[in-house]
Amino acid sequence: MSTPAEDAIRAEIVAHGPIPFARFMALALGHATGGYYTGPRARPTRGGDFLTAPELHPVFGAALARQVAEAWERLARPDPFTLVEYGAGAGTLALAILAGLRDDRSPLADALVYAPIELNPHRLAELEERAASAGLPLAAPRTDLVHPDGAVQVAGAVLANEFLDALPVHAVEIHEGRPREVHVCVTPAGELEELLLAPSTPAIAARLDALATCGATFEEGQRAELCLGLDGWVADVAATLSSGIVLVIDYGAPALRLYGPRHRAGTLMTYRGHAADASPDAPYRDIGERDITAHVDTTTLARLLDAAGFDVHGETTQAELLVGCGLEDLLERERIRAVDPAAALLLRSAVMRLLDPRHLGGFRAVLAGRGIHVAPPLRGLAYRSAVGRPRY
Numbered sequence: 001m002s003t004p005a006e007d008a009i010r011a012e013i014v015a016h017g018p019i020p021f022a023r024f025m026a027l028a029l030g031h032a033t034g035g036y037y038t039g040p041r042a043r044p045t046r047g048g049d050f051l052t053a054p055e056l057h058p059v060f061g062a063a064l065a066r067q068v069a070e071a072w073e074r075l076a077r078p079d080p081f082t083l084v085e086y087g088a089g090a091g092t093l094a095l096a097i098l099a100g101l102r103d104d105r106s107p108l109a110d111a112l113v114y115a116p117i118e119l120n121p122h123r124l125a126e127l128e129e130r131a132a133s134a135g136l137p138l139a140a141p142r143t144d145l146v147h148p149d150g151a152v153q154v155a156g157a158v159l160a161n162e163f164l165d166a167l168p169v170h171a172v173e174i175h176e177g178r179p180r181e182v183h184v185c186v187t188p189a190g191e192l193e194e195l196l197l198a199p200s201t202p203a204i205a206a207r208l209d210a211l212a213t214c215g216a217t218f219e220e221g222q223r224a225e226l227c228l229g230l231d232g233w234v235a236d237v238a239a240t241l242s243s244g245i246v247l248v249i250d251y252g253a254p255a256l257r258l259y260g261p262r263h264r265a266g267t268l269m270t271y272r273g274h275a276a277d278a279s280p281d282a283p284y285r286d287i288g289e290r291d292i293t294a295h296v297d298t299t300t301l302a303r304l305l306d307a308a309g310f311d312v313h314g315e316t317t318q319a320e321l322l323v324g325c326g327l328e329d330l331l332e333r334e335r336i337r338a339v340d341p342a343a344a345l346l347l348r349s350a351v352m353r354l355l356d357p358r359h360l361g362g363f364r365a366v367l368a369g370r371g372i373h374v375a376p377p378l379r380g381l382a383y384r385s386a387v388g389r390p391r392y
């Protein structure tokens with residue numbers, strides 16, 4: 001049975017011809033009424049389709065609170081200090097950060113202002129209510145990535161947890177040494193089908209050229225996803241933050257790995273009901289009811305941040321980031337609190353997943369900043385091992 005997002009996609013194809021996969025993904029996830037991320041259902045929760053680290057346990061936010069607090073200290077405690085969160089959902093991460101700061105008796109708790117950016121109006125309404133009852137002052141929430149004209153820049157911390165992997169990607173395949181772009185069409189029988197056409201934008205060739213200068217090469221027949229939206233996102237962050245840190249945590253890898261032998265078919269993945277599906281037709285099933293993601297290219301992210309005037313402090317795994325932020329001692333605190341067996345069990349299983357390199361522990365964490373010296377390393381990077389360091 002067709003869904004409202006699928007109807008909108010079909011109507012656009014019928015009116016204008018085949019659309020780039022990036023446009024298909026933008027509508028499947030963000031269509032105003034039928035998109036995966038615009039409806040009333042809470043997606044990244046136990047009852048939803050996948051579980052993100054902030055929704056898993058507040059200990060994740062308590063650990064990040066320490067990284068945010070360190071940045072604030074290194075900037076000589078600006079007041080206010082704004083937590084800018086992209087893809088804020090219902091504000092679970094920000095609330096856990098605030099609670100962590102209060103538990104640590106950090107005076108940052110009183111200087112913190114929250115500026116969420118979230119396209120889902122249902123989540124935003126929930127977030128506003130939760131922030132008010134927690135006593136967290138809100139800056140004007142935003143629903144898109146368009147930086148408002150005349151908006152003031154802030155001192156603060158920009159967070160993006162499992163946000164960039166949801167930005168639409170252009171899918172390309174290399175044939176006879178040249179990129180062909182995956183488009184989506186409707187067959188005479190009425191099926192949605194992929195079609196390889198010439199690239200829809202010169203930005204594809206420009207990104208491939210930039211990747212080549214980093215040593216990333218593409219084989220004949222290889223499929224790859226390119227997130228051209230990274231440029232606009234970094235520009236938005238640069239226009240937002242005058243001083244502070246940028247912390248991105250996501251599925252991802254440096255370009256040499258992301259576009260290397262292990263991922264010759266790309267990294268496109270869908271999630272529904274806690275089941276991951278990487279089969280080629282998965283994005284075209286239950287359109288608008290299934291998450292679609294692709295790994296973040298952390299090399300391009302770091303390059304763009306550097307070009308926008310940020311100092312790239314480094315990249316590591318989520319597990320190492322959390323250990324550097326003091327997860328072990330936070331665990332002790334949580335263990336003492338978790339008096340009933342169910343809470344203790346929840347904590348234990350959450351920590352396993354947060355640190356497991358095959359699960360959330362293997363996520364990439366990129367730290368950049370403005371106005372903060374790269375040495376000594378920020379605490380989130382202090383435990384970087386050979387695994388955490390990118391092999392560019």
Ligand SMILES: C[S@@+](CC[C@H](N)C(=O)[O-])C[C@H]1O[C@@H](n2cnc3c(N)ncnc32)[C@H](O)[C@@H]1O
Nearest residue numbers: 037044052087088089117118119120161162166
């Ligand atoms: C995978 S969820 C992660 C939510 C939260 N960061 C977490 O870790 O639990 C992605 C979030 O980003 C939001 N989102 C996706 N695309 C967006 C966009 N272009 N602008 C603002 N928010 C967006 C979605 O509505 C959703 O709340």
